[in-house]
Amino acid sequence: MAEHYSSFTEGGRLWLWQRITAAFLVVVLAFHFFLLHFVYHADEVTFALSQSRMQTWTYYSLMVLFLITATFHGVNGVYNALLNQGLTGTKRQVVKWTLVVASGILLVQGIRTANAWAGIGVF
Amino acid sequence: MSQSYNRGTIESFGRWREFSAGMWAWIFHKFTGWVLVGYLFTHIAVLSTAIEGAEMYTNTIVTLEGLLLVRILEVGLLAVAVFHILNGLRLLLVDLGVGLESQDKSFYASVILTGAITVASVPTFIAGAF
Numbered sequence: 001m002a003e004h005y006s007s008f009t010e011g012g013r014l015w016l017w018q019r020i021t022a023a024f025l026v027v028v029l030a031f032h033f034f035l036l037h038f039v040y041h042a043d044e045v046t047f048a049l050s051q052s053r054m055q056t057w058t059y060y061s062l063m064v065l066f067l068i069t070a071t072f073h074g075v076n077g078v079y080n081a082l083l084n085q086g087l088t089g090t091k092r093q094v095v096k097w098t099l100v101v102a103s104g105i106l107l108v109q110g111i112r113t114a115n116a117w118a119g120i121g122v123f
Numbered sequence: 124m125s126q127s128y129n130r131g132t133i134e135s136f137g138r139w140r141e142f143s144a145g146m147w148a149w150i151f152h153k154f155t156g157w158v159l160v161g162y163l164f165t166h167i168a169v170l171s172t173a174i175e176g177a178e179m180y181t182n183t184i185v186t187l188e189g190l191l192l193v194r195i196l197e198v199g200l201l202a203v204a205v206f207h208i209l210n211g212l213r214l215l216l217v218d219l220g221v222g223l224e225s226q227d228k229s230f231y232a233s234v235i236l237t238g239a240i241t242v243a244s245v246p247t248f249i250a251g252a253f
Binding site for chain 2: 019022023025026029030033037038041042043044045046047048050051067070071074075077078081102106109110112113116117
């Protein structure tokens with residue numbers, strides 16, 4: 001009989017969220033690259049051009065959701081990769097909370113940036 | 124009767140000569156994932172110059188995009204992102220039970236398509252750098 005092998009916690013839902021965010025990111029990351037490199041070009045970037053896109057609420061919402069899902073998917077992916085390499089005990093807890101804090105800083109800074117373009121007050 | 128495959132609790136990269144297509148796909152997916160998450164933090168750090176004002180942001184981006192090295196790194200980033208997307212689709216399909224028996228072929232297809240898209244994108248990514 002096959003032995004059970006998994007780095008996921010039994011009964012957990014993080015594996016499902018990793019896949020749900022993957023399905024979303026496959027589409028939005030491709031869109032992001034296409035829009036910012038093939039529709040607009042690298043040598044044309046200005047604050048005003050970024051501002052004109054970000055002042056559209058649909059684009060602003062999509063980018064904030066993109067930031068949240070990419071942060072979760074990326075950081076959770078890194079955490080799982082480290083668990084696969086045998087991270088346990090105190091080191092595991094230190095890495096886990098470092099990643100949580102880094103994610104929080106990234107989200108706050110990313111949303112502050114989006115707000116600066118959208119004309120919403122930067123806190 | 125099902126058979127077990129004991130890959131151990133820690134992946135042994137010293138066995139790389141024995142790796143099959145699926146193992147290379149796993150390694151490339153991890154590597155591209157690390158690059159993408161590293162880039163995400165760098166990307167937000169650069170973009171957040173917008174908080175300091177329009178001039179600061181525009182000057183930062185124009186200076187960076189004027190460097191040929193940055194344009195070449197962007198081509199590399201595209202290759203990494205395209206592979207991660209294509210192999211990610213492959214993994215989602217395998218998770219749903221689609222194409223497991225031809226997972227090696229879909230890995231090779233991901234690599235070839237990544238190469239083709241990257242090469243075809245070079246003129247667009249380098250435009251205006253000279």
